[in-house]
Amino acid sequence: MPTAQITRMVLPDHECPFGRRALQLLRDHGFEVEEHQLTTREETEAFKAEHGVSTTPLITVDGVKVGGCSDLEKFLVAHA
Numbered sequence: 001m002p003t004a005q006i007t008r009m010v011l012p013d014h015e016c017p018f019g020r021r022a023l024q025l026l027r028d029h030g031f032e033v034e035e036h037q038l039t040t041r042e043e044t045e046a047f048k049a050e051h052g053v054s055t056t057p058l059i060t061v062d063g064v065k066v067g068g069c070s071d072l073e074k075f076l077v078a079h080a
Helices: 019-029 041-051 069-078
Strands: 001-012 032-038 057-060 064-067
Touching: 001 019, 001 041, 019 032, 019 069, 032 041, 057 069, 064 069
Parallel strands: 001 032
Antiparallel strands: 001 057, 057 064
C-alpha cells in the first residue's frame, strides 16, 4: 500500500478546503495516510516558512514531496 504524509491547516474556525480535498483524494486512491494538522495561524505560518511554501497542504508520497492539492491531482493522473 502506498503511503502519504499530509500537513494541512485545521483551525478552530476554519478548515482549509484544499487540505480536506487532498486528504480525501489520498484516501480514495488507497493511500495509507499520516496526517499532521496545523491548528493555529502561528503554527501554519511557521510551517510555511520552514518548508518554503506559500500555502498548505503539503503532501509527500512515499517520501517524495508532491506539493499541494493541485500538484497531488496531477500526480495521481500521471501515476494512474
